[in-house]
Amino acid sequence: MKISIPAFIKTDPSWSAFLAFAFLVNISMPLARIALLCCLFLSIANRNRRKAFQVSAPFFGWLFYLVVALAITGLIVACSQDVENLLSQFAAVKPRRLPFVPQWRLDMMEAIRESGVTSSGGIWDYLPDAFIEPFRRAGTDMYTDPVSGLRKITKLLWYVAIPVALLQVDSRPRLLKSLRTFLYGGVLMALSVIIVNPIGATFQMLFPTTYEVEAGTASPFSTFLYRVVDQFGSLENVNKWIYTRGRAETFSLALIKLGTMQAAQRLMTSVPVAICLLFESIAVRKRLLLKSRRSILRDGIILLIVLIGLLLTCKRGPVIAAAVVSGFLLLLRLRLRYAILLLLAVFAIGASIPQVRTRFVELPSEFELRRGGRAMMWTCIVPKLHEEYPMGIGFRALTYNKMRAIDNHIEQNQNHVHSVPLQAFVEFGYLGVFAYLLWMGLTFYATGRLALRSRRKINSSLPETMAFAAPLAMFSTLFLYGLVEYNLADSEIVLLYAFAMGLTNRNLLHSVPAIPLPPPTDPAK
Numbered sequence: 001m002k003i004s005i006p007a008f009i010k011t012d013p014s015w016s017a018f019l020a021f022a023f024l025v026n027i028s029m030p031l032a033r034i035a036l037l038c039c040l041f042l043s044i045a046n047r048n049r050r051k052a053f054q055v056s057a058p059f060f061g062w063l064f065y066l067v068v069a070l071a072i073t074g075l076i077v078a079c080s081q082d083v084e085n086l087l088s089q090f091a092a093v094k095p096r097r098l099p100f101v102p103q104w105r106l107d108m109m110e111a112i113r114e115s116g117v118t119s120s121g122g123i124w125d126y127l128p129d130a131f132i133e134p135f136r137r138a139g140t141d142m143y144t145d146p147v148s149g150l151r152k153i154t155k156l157l158w159y160v161a162i163p164v165a166l167l168q169v170d171s172r173p174r175l176l177k178s179l180r181t182f183l184y185g186g187v188l189m190a191l192s193v194i195i196v197n198p199i200g201a202t203f204q205m206l207f208p209t210t211y212e213v214e215a216g217t218a219s220p221f222s223t224f225l226y227r228v229v230d231q232f233g234s235l236e237n238v239n240k241w242i243y244t245r246g247r248a249e250t251f252s253l254a255l256i257k258l259g260t261m262q263a264a265q266r267l268m269t270s271v272p273v274a275i276c277l278l279f280e281s282i283a284v285r286k287r288l289l290l291k292s293r294r295s296i297l298r299d300g301i302i303l304l305i306v307l308i309g310l311l312l313t314c315k316r317g318p319v320i321a322a323a324v325v326s327g328f329l330l331l332l333r334l335r336l337r338y339a340i341l342l343l344l345a346v347f348a349i350g351a352s353i354p355q356v357r358t359r360f361v362e363l364p365s366e367f368e369l370r371r372g373g374r375a376m377m378w379t380c381i382v383p384k385l386h387e388e389y390p391m392g393i394g395f396r397a398l399t400y401n402k403m404r405a406i407d408n409h410i411e412q413n414q415n416h417v418h419s420v421p422l423q424a425f426v427e428f429g430y431l432g433v434f435a436y437l438l439w440m441g442l443t444f445y446a447t448g449r450l451a452l453r454s455r456r457k458i459n460s461s462l463p464e465t466m467a468f469a470a471p472l473a474m475f476s477t478l479f480l481y482g483l484v485e486y487n488l489a490d491s492e493i494v495l496l497y498a499f500a501m502g503l504t505n506r507n508l509l510h511s512v513p514a515i516p517l518p519p520p521t522d523p524a525k
Contacts, residue, residue, distance in 0.1 A: 014042035018168040021161070022178045025499055026185030026266045029492045036161055036495070043167050056166055057446040058501035061439030062159045068435040069153055072428045073394040076146045079135035138393040149397040149427075155489045156395075158498065165502020172467070175508055176280075179273055179470050182499070183302055186270030190309025193263055197312060201254035204242045252354055259313035261485070262492040267310040268318035268481065269496055272325045272473035274303035279333050279466040307346065311353055321481040325473050333466070374484065377417040381406055385426050392428040396489065420482035436488075440479060446504040447472035453509055468508065474500035 017039035024032040138144060169175050206225060208218035213226050229235050248254035278299040285296060310322060323346070330339040384406050385393065393402075398417070403410045417423050424432040454468035478487065478497055487493045 014039050015168055017042055018164065019178065019181050022181040022499065023185040025495045026182065026189045026270065029495065032495055033158065036164060039168065040160065040164055043164065056504055057442035058504060059162050059166065061442040062162055065435045065439045066156050068428055068431055069156060069395045072392055072431070073146060073150050073153060076135045076138050076394040077150050134389055134391040138389045144393050144397045144399060144402055146394040146397045149395040152396040152489070155491055155494060158494045161495060161498030162502040165499060166505050169503055170505045170507040172508060175503060176467055178503070179277060179467060183270060183274055183277065186267060186306050187302055189263055189266050190306045193259070193309040193312050197255055197258045200242065200258050201251050204248060204254045205251055207238065207242055209247065252358060256314040259315055261315060262490070264310065264313035264315035264318040265478070265481065265487060265493050266496065267306050267313065268322045268477050269474045269500070270306040271303070271310055271322045272329060272477060273470045274299065274306055275326055275329050276466040276470040276473060278303055283466070311349065317481050317484050321477045324480060325476045329469070329473060373411050374418045376407060376410060378419065378422060381410070382417055382422050382426055386429070390429055392432060393426065395427055398426060416486040418485055420486055420488045423486045443475055443501050447475050447500070450504050450508065471500050471503040
């Protein structure tokens, strides 16, 4: 059987791979990464696109932050334990990870490892003690793991999607197509939250534990359901899926537990993009005097689905970030009273969902010191860590045990301080904060410049400019939520950051024709 390849894939396979990435970034991180790598290799292989990546502001900011992270974390690792011993550990566990080291060197490192002798002579031995001591203390502290953080730094390399997007999305039609493809993936994510999460919460209430069945305390229906699932040999998988974080006492608590932060942030960015494209469709219909409302209806349904999906994740931070950015967009495009009415309607929908209402009622208690949450981390943990390690402890080297050594009231299993700028401060000191603020500032400059110049430079009478505001809206929601949650190095959210940052190609502004408005019709004719 011969499999035919569609014509549009043959014409530009790298663009098809990028659309696959834009669709999968809201659904599956592994598949999105595969599509991204395929797009990268196809872009390099394509003769028409075999050109250097454009140097943009977000791209430069990413490189600067990456260099800072590698330099500080690498130096901490080098000072924390002798490099010869470190390499010998790598060689003993995974020799293939060091292809550049000759065999005689591996043999010598193995001999050093077996003898337990600490070698010396590294360059760090000749640096001043005052410079080395903070790094040495950070690395040798029993509660930090700079070597593990150095391995995790590969998460930042996935920001290579920034130059890939810059290369692929170079015209307004491509911008619109990539944004709509992104939204289609968001719709699937929202439908999974709307349909699967309530079913899972209901199933958790009906499905008993093994202890309840053996003790005879489960209801007859629950016991029957347990036996049926057990017959198919999938009892362990079902229990793992339902009771991932313990059994909830009520349906509301079960629904709240099933909502993931990754799904919430994906839908958080989808909501303002859907608003931008809805206004875009309305503007196109007005300018072209179209009678059909099909595109407006389509975009309205998409907005409603992703909005409900976001609310059902029951995550407060993403909902607030999306509400702030979406409210700003509504105020820009609508009269004040209409924007306020729409915001009140969304507020009423959210308040009508008991689980959402419960989460927001609990919000004030989140900032109490006795809870060991954000308030304690920001006012106690961060200052003491900086006082002890002024140059930082390295990328992702902060552990729960280290925070617990400072204050044992800290929340369980926390390894970050729930804020991107404060996490950068803990990991890299003042230089890390400067690198982060520079990166974010350059991105705001690039996305904001694109949104503003789309109205000024193209054509003042052209109303279809909301699509150019979508990258700014996406990035703004991620940045706002990053102030109260550490999402910069979250594997799934990294791709969202990079996608928004990459949609800032300068050629986008030159790809929109200055189409004049149609002449007014004479009502007498």
